[in-house]
Amino acid sequence: MSNFSYRAMNPRGHTVRGRMDAANLDDLELRLGRLGLDLLHANPVRQISWQRQHRINRRELINFCFHLEQFLRAGVPILESLADLRDSLHRARFRQVIGDIVEAIEGGLGLSQALQRHPDVFNGVFCSLVRAGEHTGRLPEVLAALTDTLKRDDELAAYARRIAIYPAIVALVISAALGVALIHVVPELARLFQSAGQALPWQTRILIALSGFVVDYGWLLVLGSVAGLLLARHALSTHPALRLRFDAALLRLPLLGTVRRKIIMARFTGLFAMMYASGITVIDAIQSAEDVVGNTALRQGLQQVGHEITQGSKLSEAFRKVELFPPLVTRMLRVGESTGALDTALANVSYFYDRDVREAIEKLQASIEPTLTVVLGGLLLAIMGAVMMPVYDIITQMKL
Structure with a gap:
């Protein structure tokens, strides 16, 4: 897959710029359409080896787990839950990740299998817990526990920063x-x-x-x-x-x-x-x-x-x-x-x-x-x- 720099229009008529991985321009237009965007112009981006993408931080994962848990507890199907969550995100990188997960689930994969396609975002522990929640039918409870754990990790990281700042x-x-x-x-x-x-x-x-x-x-x-x-x-x-x-x-x-x-x-x-x-x-x-x-x-x-x-x-x-x-x-x-x-x-x-x-x-x-x-x-x-x-x-x- 190639990385494209695109210019698109959202439903409100505003121009949106960003980057997305796609097989070709037709695939890019299809992916943007699933995000509710109309492609205006796109160019392939030449990747530089030392260039790093925006990293998904812990706060974004906390919001992901919390919102997905709330949707599932309310009885919303997982595909609709992920689609609603995708449309509410502001960061293009995470929105692209959620869009790829939606496509993978539509292709027949389970949630944990779709998450494993993005090891830089969802580590092995995260995927193992989601898989256990799928097998036991307790996915909302697992997501709630993940939310609490990520919050605790965030507090521990804050403690470590507090030691180093002074x-x-x-x-x-x-x-x-x-x-x-x-x-x-x-x-x-x-x-x-x-x-x-x-x-x-x-x-x-x-x-x-x-x-x-x-x-x-x-x-x-x-x-x-x-x-x-x-x-x-x-x-x-x-x-x-x-x-x-x-x-x-x-x-x-x-x-x-x-x-x-x-x-x-x-x-x-x-x-x-x-x-x-x-x-x-x-x-x-x-x-x-x-x-x-x-x-x-x-x-x-x-x-x-x-x-x-x-x-x-x-x-x-x-x-x-x-x-x-x-x-x-x-x-x-x-x-x-x-x-x-x-x-x-x-x-x-x-x-x-x-x-x-x-x-x-x-x-x-x-x-x-x-x-x-x-x-x-x-x-x-x-x-x-x-x-x-x-x-x-x-x-x-x-x-x-």
Whole structure:
């Protein structure tokens, strides 16, 4: 299929521009007609390898699940539900995806099979849950659970951003202040100190040398940093063993590593509990959730858990051997297995991690802010000391 850039007219008579994949111009006109658009003009677009399409974000998936659940609960057939949802979307990329799903279902595929045609939008866990809902006749309940899970994932992502925003702002302020001081202020002071012909303290000499390096080789430092980051990213994406060691090191970081592990495990336990409650077996649930943890070290741990279960170990025993969960969680799982209420135990595990994540982030924020304030104050004090000491000596000699 080719990608076409088109200009069309909607039912209100307004011109609409966008892009869509189609086999040819006739197929493009047919697809646009199903969206309620009349094709005016179209040209094939030459794809560039590095050009990325608009990515469907989590909020759009939440709206998709919520609206589809509401339509199905109201008794609206799934094709009409998807068509109504497609016509209400404003983003052309997602509207195109829903249109393709409608066509696939009209061609005889089930909803989960149609969703699998778009793995960049609907991951394996999403499709597995929808398939389980189709088989059990509980698709609206599954969609409601997916909506809640996506909302929880969105909250966890917001927590992670909250941790990063404040340090990033402080680091930017520190870098800007140091850059201005080293490039503009310190060179002028260095000329003043040189004209005075006075011996300088070691702190001042170091500051002047650092300023000279930044002025002469600052561009090289910036280019080297960017090149280093790009090379590191390429190495991590092409060397699985290196990626495994890097992800394991991230989990061992003080404070940040612990919070990162809890955020990942909170997301995993929520998905795991929902999949098990939807009728998916433990092995299939673990295998489906391996791709959502986002950390190769934890993914390897989950693979070991799955191997232990296939060898005959109980769920709680498998997690205890791999040491992914703390003892309290493994005890909760063991109680759930012994009482036959594993779904309740998994829901309790998910609640435990959700609460633990919130508490850990609150503690981390409480420790990060004063730490960064002290660091910023220490840097400014060191610079002021290196500058004011020789200035004080010059003023003292002038008085004498």
